[in-house]
Amino acid sequence: xxxxxxxxxxxxxxxxxxxxxxxxxxxxxxxxxxxxxxxxxxxxxxxxxxxxxxxxxxxxxxxxxxxxxxxxxxxxxxxxxxxxxxxxxxxxxxx
Numbered sequence: 122x123x124x125x126x127x128x129x130x131x132x133x134x135x136x137x138x139x140x141x142x143x144x145x146x147x148x149x150x151x152x153x154x155x156x157x158x159x160x161x162x163x164x165x166x167x168x169x170x171x172x173x174x175x176x177x178x179x180x181x182x183x184x185x186x187x188x189x190x191x192x193x194x195x196x197x198x199x200x201x202x203x204x205x206x207x208x209x210x211x212x213x214x215x216x
Contacts, residue, residue: 124158125199128165131188137162138197143171143178151180160208 126139137158145154146169158167168181172194179189 122204124202124204126158126162126202127197127199128162129192129197131191134188135165136188137165137167138170138192139167139202140170140172140199143173143176145169146171146178146180148180152182155182157204158202161202 122141124139124141126137128135128137130136139154139158141154145151151169154169155167166181166183168179168185168189170179170189170192171177179185
């Protein structure tokens with residue numbers, strides 16, 4: 122599974138935005154995906170984001186709705202995370 126993601130700062134809070142298929146942006150499967158993503162971004166909060174034009178939404182283990190409204194999606198520089206590969210084993214993380 123490959124997921125586009127980026128590290129950004131909103132309100133002086135550094136966090137990860139991950140853009141999986143919209144079916145993952147909800148409790149349950151979203152929690153599993155957040156746990157799988159956490160080793161790729163150690164120590165950073167992660168927010169799953171769906172940017173469908175008809176129903177943009179987010180899911181995180183924290184209340185991210187206010188932060189989500191302030192994110193400038195046009196300014197994102199996404200990097201694809203390959204979840205089938207181990208997380209940054211012998212290389213520097215890309216953030």
